[in-house]
Amino acid sequence: MPLTPLIIPAVRKHTATVIMAHGLGDSGAGWVDIGENWRRRQSFEEVKFIFPNAPSIPITVNMGMRMPGWYDILSFGDLRDGQDEPGILKSRDYFHSLIKEEIDAGIPSDRIVLGGFSQGGAMSIFSGITAPTKLGGIFGLSSYLLLHSKIKEFIPADSPNQDTPIFMGHGDSDPLVKPEWGQMTASFLKVAGFNVDLKMYPEKTTEPPSQIQERSAPKSLDVTVGVKNASGNEFYLLESSHVLVSPNTAYHNEKAKEFIIFITLKIFRKEVMKHLIVFLFYYCLNSSSVPHKAEDLRADECLAMFVNPSILTILVLVTAIILAPSTYITVTRSFFHTTARAISNAAYHLVSPNMTPKKTPVYFLSHGGPNIMYEVGHPVYPQLQAIGREITQKVKPRAIVVFSAHWRGEPNTIEINTAESTDLIYDFYGFPEHYYKEIYPNKGNAQVAQEVINAATASGIKTSPVRRGLDHGVWASFKVAFDPVTNPLNIPIVQVSLFDTEDPHQHYALGKAVSSLRSEGIQIIVSGMAVHNLRDLSFVMREPGKIMPYAKSFDEALRVAVEGDVEGREERMAELLKRSDARPAHPSFEHLLPIHIGAGAAGDDKGVRLWTLAEGSFSWAQYRFGDVPTA
Numbered sequence: 017m018p019l020t021p022l023i024i025p026a027v028r029k030h031t032a033t034v035i036m037a038h039g040l041g042d043s044g045a046g047w048v049d050i051g052e053n054w055r056r057r058q059s060f061e062e063v064k065f066i067f068p069n070a071p072s073i074p075i076t077v078n079m080g081m082r083m084p085g086w087y088d089i090l091s092f093g094d095l096r097d098g099q100d101e102p103g104i105l106k107s108r109d110y111f112h113s114l115i116k117e118e119i120d121a122g123i124p125s126d127r128i129v130l131g132g133f134s135q136g137g138a139m140s141i142f143s144g145i146t147a148p149t150k151l152g153g154i155f156g157l158s159s160y161l162l163l164h165s166k167i168k169e170f171i172p173a174d175s176p177n178q179d180t181p182i183f184m185g186h187g188d189s190d191p192l193v194k195p196e197w198g199q200m201t202a203s204f205l206k207v208a209g210f211n212v213d214l215k216m217y218p219e220k221t222t223e224p225p226s227q228i229q230e231r232s233a234p235k236s237l238d239v240t241v242g243v244k245n246a247s248g249n250e251f252y253l254l255e256s257s258h259v260l261v262s263p264n265t266a267y268h269n270e271k272a273k274e275f276i277i278f279i280t281l282k283i284f285r286k287e288v289m290k291h292l293i294v295f296l297f298y299y300c301l302n303s304s305s306v307p308h309k310a311e312d313l314r315a316d317e318c319l320a321m322f323v324n325p326s327i328l329t330i331l332v333l334v335t336a337i338i339l340a341p342s343t344y345i346t347v348t349r350s351f352f353h354t355t356a357r358a359i360s361n362a363a364y365h366l367v368s369p370n371m372t373p374k375k376t377p378v379y380f381l382s383h384g385g386p387n388i389m390y391e392v393g394h395p396v397y398p399q400l401q402a403i404g405r406e407i408t409q410k411v412k413p414r415a416i417v418v419f420s421a422h423w424r425g426e427p428n429t430i431e432i433n434t435a436e437s438t439d440l441i442y443d444f445y446g447f448p449e450h451y452y453k454e455i456y457p458n459k460g461n462a463q464v465a466q467e468v469i470n471a472a473t474a475s476g477i478k479t480s481p482v483r484r485g486l487d488h489g490v491w492a493s494f495k496v497a498f499d500p501v502t503n504p505l506n507i508p509i510v511q512v513s514l515f516d517t518e519d520p521h522q523h524y525a526l527g528k529a530v531s532s533l534r535s536e537g538i539q540i541i542v543s544g545m546a547v548h549n550l551r552d553l554s555f556v557m558r559e560p561g562k563i564m565p566y567a568k569s570f571d572e573a574l575r576v577a578v579e580g581d582v583e584g585r586e587e588r589m590a591e592l593l594k595r596s597d598a599r600p601a602h603p604s605f606e607h608l609l610p611i612h613i614g615a616g617a618a619g620d621d622k623g624v625r626l627w628t629l630a631e632g633s634f635s636w637a638q639y640r641f642g643d644v645p646t647a
Contacts, residue, residue, distance in 0.1 A: 019069035024051035032127040037136025111143035131155030150176040160197040377642035383493035404497030413539035420489035425513035438485040461508035475529035527616020542610035547635035556632035570601035571635035578623040
């Protein structure tokens with residue numbers, strides 16, 4: 017029997033469900049970031065996401081070894097021949113049961129989308145067209161039709177999904193599920209009268225990244241979303257990923273996830289347009305190209321955003337009275353922000369003699385998974401503790417601004433948490449129950465967040481203030497570095513997102529933009545992993561002590577790029593993403609890009625690797641840019 021599926025529940029009234037099935041050897045946990053993408057963007061909050069887990073079964077082509085699979089694979093010569101019919105039908109019944117459970121829970125069947133990747137995609141197509149109720153949509157990525165020679169035997173007499181939209185996406189260089197199998201499947205289904213849309217994606221695109229980024233910018237959404245022709249939904253969301261499938265099978269798995277965004281948009285178009293209108297309205301109001309008018313701010317609201325040591329409160333009140341004797345003060349946005357920043361800096365230097373006003377260094381933490389909180393015997397544990405003590409006892413910042421791999425904003429906009437009190441985000445799955453009860457005391461600070469916004473805006477970077485908790489890329493490693501009992505961090509923590517791109521120069525520029533905060537007593541920490549490949553973890557766990565070759569080679573290349581001369585550092589670090597071992601080391605670059613932000617924030621300061629450990633399919637390298645202030 018399949019294992020319990022992973023579920024990301026709807027956060028508003030549950031009205032729709034997406035079921036996404038993984039491929040051979042994978043698990044539902046490998047695809048949950050699809051649902052997290054929409055939770056992060058506060059979109060499709062009425063949609064429940066289900067990520068089933070296949071049972072572990074013997075796989076013939078894997079010498080009979082057991083691994084997660086929806087059915088046995090007898091040969092890689094032609095996946096359509098010698099198929100495991102009993103296994104396929106057993107999995108079909110399971111998917112039909114998932115659909116029935118949603119219907120029994122009150123979800124209309126035409127608000128349920130079934131899809132998957134590779135084996136999961138093949139099962140989704142087969143289970144979808146043989147389902148006894150009409151679905152909202154079906155999709156198969158790098159997939160093919162199972163039991164095609166006898167498929168008519170399994171389709172209900174009334175064929176309720178004859179007109180259901182079926183989307184198939186296939187890379188033209190897929191080495192496992194051959195492109196012609198996808199093409200033959202689409203042709204077969206079309207002849208049978210099904211509503212199939214097949215898109216083939218080239219291994220490489222000649223389109224400049226700047227054009228791709230421009231097409232996916234927020235201002236382009238009103239043109240692309242909801243349009244049905246070649247420049248429609250899939251054009252914006254799918255082709256912006258550059259490559260769907262390459263001969264590197266690790267990349268094959270990662271990039272296919274982009275398709276899920278498309279199919280969710282296509283099926284739930286009404287909700288897309290609703291969220292889009294809200295977003296565009298907000299975007300126009302906050303665009304740097306729109307002149308800001310004077311704002312009416314109450315004096316007490318202004319004060320609430322200042323750092324408010326008592327010695328400065330009187331000064332601010334007197335200033336307020338001079339500016340306007342009435343209860344309300346009319347000031348321009350730029351004047352208010354400049355004044356607030358000046359007072360904040362004055363407070364830091366005047367009333368915090370125990371804190372050094374010298375420029376803070378920048379730290380890159382390889383944060384690991386949430387289990388690092390408990391693995392006191394792991395070699396990285398004392399390293400994180402040492403960095404934490406160095407920051408609290410020597411650097412002594414007034415606040416921390418942290419960028420985590422687990423938060424991506426928009427392609428051209430970063431998001432900043434401006435809330436002073438939020439819950440932790442337990443953005444991990446399949447761990448013991450007590451992991452989800454962990455606490456980490458922390459506080460934000462609206463004024464520090466505003467300083468980040470001001471610095472980014474001054475460099476032409478768009479920002480979006482939001483209310484968001486700390487994700488595990490921050491709080492799990494901070495529990496080790498800044499233990500609430502033995503090394504408490506009694507200063508504000510403000511988290512900032514990455515861009516939702518894989519552009520190293522864009523993230524380097526972001527670091528440069530916030531670099532000035534270092535001279536104002538703010539500690540910049542960037543949190544990711546030097547090498548991060550979760551998919552290969554299952555393989556290395558079978559051979560204790562095994563280290564994947566890329567874990568060492570890419571780790572060393574990163575050291576050379578960081579520790580070399582400052583002149584040329586940006587280009588060296590950008591070249592890292594083009595190395596042959598880059599995608600094996602980072603199937604997606606979100607855990608690498610934080611160090612590009614850190615290097616940009618370092619300015620003319622040199623970087624040094626403090627410690628490293630290549631372990632399995634990871635590297636735990638820790639870095640510091642700049643010197644530790646002396647007393």
